[in-house]
Amino acid sequence: MLVKPATTQVPIADLIARRWSSRAIDPNRPVNRDHLLALLEAARWAPSCFGDEPWRYLVWNRFHDAAAWQQAFECLAEGNQLWVRHAPVLLLSVAAPAFGHNNQPNRWAQHDTGAASENLCLQAAALGLVAHQMGGFDSEQAKTRFNIPADHTCMAMIAVGHPAPAESLPDETRKKELETRKRKPLNKFVFEGNWANAFEP
Numbered sequence: 414m415l416v417k418p419a420t421t422q423v424p425i426a427d428l429i430a431r432r433w434s435s436r437a438i439d440p441n442r443p444v445n446r447d448h449l450l451a452l453l454e455a456a457r458w459a460p461s462c463f464g465d466e467p468w469r470y471l472v473w474n475r476f477h478d479a480a481a482w483q484q485a486f487e488c489l490a491e492g493n494q495l496w497v498r499h500a501p502v503l504l505l506s507v508a509a510p511a512f513g514h515n516n517q518p519n520r521w522a523q524h525d526t527g528a529a530s531e532n533l534c535l536q537a538a539a540l541g542l543v544a545h546q547m548g549g550f551d552s553e554q555a556k557t558r559f560n561i562p563a564d565h566t567c568m569a570m571i572a573v574g575h576p577a578p579a580e581s582l583p584d585e586t587r588k589k590e591l592e593t594r595k596r597k598p599l600n601k602f603v604f605e606g607n608w609a610n611a612f613e614p
Contacts, residue, residue, distance in 0.1 A: 414576035415576070415590065419433075419596075420594070423614075429535070432538040436582060437576060437577040438496070438497075438576065439499065439575040440574075444474070449472070452542075452573065455532040459531075459532045460528060461525035465519060467509040467510075467512075468508065469565065471507065473503045473504075475500070475501045482503060484559075485503045485505065487554075489549060489550045489551075493570075496586050499581070500543075500573060501574045502572070505570055506529070506569050507526070509565055510565060526568050530568070530569060543573065543574050545572045546570070550567075552567035555567050599612055599614060
C-alpha cells in the first residue's frame with residue numbers, strides 16, 4: 414500500500430493525516446460485511462443540524478450482486494471507470510432535502526451529508542481500506558436507475574476496497590496516484606476577524 418501522510422504545519426491526528434483518496438484497489442479482495450457495517454456506522458454518528466441525519470446511502474457490492482454494481486458503475490464518468498472497475502464496493506451519498514420534524518427545507522443537508530461521508534472515509538482509513546469520493550458521475554442517470562426521489566440530491570460516488578500497488582493502475586492514473594499531496598496554505602482560505610484579514614499562523 415502506498416503511504417502518503419499529509420505534510421502539515423503543526424501535528425494533527427494521525428488518522429486524518431493518513432487518509433487520502435487512493436485509486437489503486439485490489440480487484441480480487443472483497444470488503445467483508447463487518448467492515449462495510451463499520452463504515453456505515455461511522456457515517457451514522459456524524460453531526461447534523463437538529464440531529465436530523467439527512468444523509469442516505471446506496472450500496473453496491475460487486476461480489477454480492479455484480480449486475481447491480483455494474484448499473485452503478487455505468488453512471489460514472491469514463492475517467493473514473495478506468496480505475497473504479499477494480500473496486501468491490503460502490504456507495505452513493507444522497508442528501509434528503511427537508512427536515513424530518515417539520516418538513517421544512519434543510520439548507521444544511523448537503524453539508525451534513527458531507528460530514529457523514531468524511532466519517533465513513535476516516536473509518537476506512539482506520540481499517541486499512543481505500544475510500545475515494547467522486548463527483549464525476551451522472552446523478553440523473555443514478556436517480557432513474559435506482560429510484561432515488563427526484564427532490565433528493567446525489568452528492569458523491571464512493572469507491573471502497575483494499576489497497577493495491579500503484580503499478581496496477583493505467584499510466585495516466587498512476588501518475589496522479591504518485592503525485593505529492595499538497596494543499597493551499599491556511600492564509601489563502603482562513604480569515605481572522607474580517608474577510609479582508611488573512612489568518613496568519
